[in-house]
Amino acid sequence: MRASLIQLSVDSSETAEERRHRAASLVRGRTGDDLVVLPELWTAGAWSYDRWGPDAEGVDGATAEAMSAAARQAGVWLHAGSIVERDADGTLYNTALLFDRAGDLHGRYRKIHRYGFDTGEATLMGGGDGIVTVPADFGVVGLAICYDLRFPELFRGLLDAGAELIVVPAAWPAARLSHWQLLTRTRALEEQVFLLACCAAGAHGGMRQAGHSMIIDPWGTVLGAAGTTEETVTVDLDMAEVTRIRTELPVLRDRVLAIQAPTTR
Structure with missing residues (x-):
């Protein structure tokens, strides 16, 4: 399958x-891909509170x-990054959306996991409470967002829910680029999954973005990576x-302290 960030x-x-107009145009241009991914909170800006x-x-x-139409026109599965969702009760959420072909x-x-240490997202948004996986025609997709990378129990939960590929849209700060590069590879390696990590480029809300979006295989090998400017990374995945890999190196089989499998939705 072919994936693009x-x-x-x-x-x-x-x-x-x-x-929205620019993103939709870029997605429509990805005809022939199977999965296309956008960054976190790209409409409003993750740091533009x-x-x-x-x-x-x-x-x-x-x-x-707009993203539904673009996915349909390109014939791709589209992970539209995330939006600032307003619930019926007025609560804001950082919400990822996945559309089919x-x-x-x-x-x-x-x-x-809301970032901010008692400021920003941690105080302005509500937190989700459910692990989400989605069966696609190329495999089971697990969903996480940015700061979630620092919490390995979520990724182990996604694994137990059947994830073979995990998508992580982000707006990671450039100042902590080394953490981004380490954590993305680690999560792919420890869960033996493909990990698609799509970060924003540019700067907003006074925060320079890390860029360096990556597609990583279950060995933790980076198959494709971006730089710091707007660009598209495309990789063919088997x-x-x-x-x-899970058969050749059966570390998941050898788990002893396994957590209870979560409820998916």
Whole structure:
């Protein structure tokens, strides 16, 4: 299967609508891919807290509508990064959306681990409470977002829920690029999954983005990586490698302190 990460540049020079138009155009250009991934909170800006309220929307809002159409027109599974979702009760969530080739919404994940240390996301948004995996026509996809990378128990839960490929959209700060590179490879290696980590480029809310989006195989090998500017990374993946590697090096079979398998939704 062919996967592409679209490392969008997110800065204050564009409106959310302008970014939606540009992102949709880039997705439509990925005809022939199987899975396309966008970064975290690319419409409002993950660090532009002042935009979260005005740019918040439902899972059937303007971004979902545009991404659904783009997925259908390109004939791809589209992980549309994440949006600032406003729930019916007014609570904001950092919510990832996964569309199938027909443009139907097949997966919604509300970010569990909120970044900010009692500021920012940690105080302005609600937290999700469910592990999410989605069966696609190329394998089982697990969903996580950015700061989640620092919590290995989530990724072990995704593994136990059947994940063979995990997608992580992000808006990781450039100042901690080395952590991004280490944690993404570690999560792929320890769960023996393909990991698709799509980070934003540019700067917004005063925060320079790390970029360096990566596609990593179950050995922890980086198969493709971006730099610091807007670009697309495309790699052909052999999903049979997941089973082969788990058989050749059966560390998952040898687990002793296994956690209880989570409920998926």
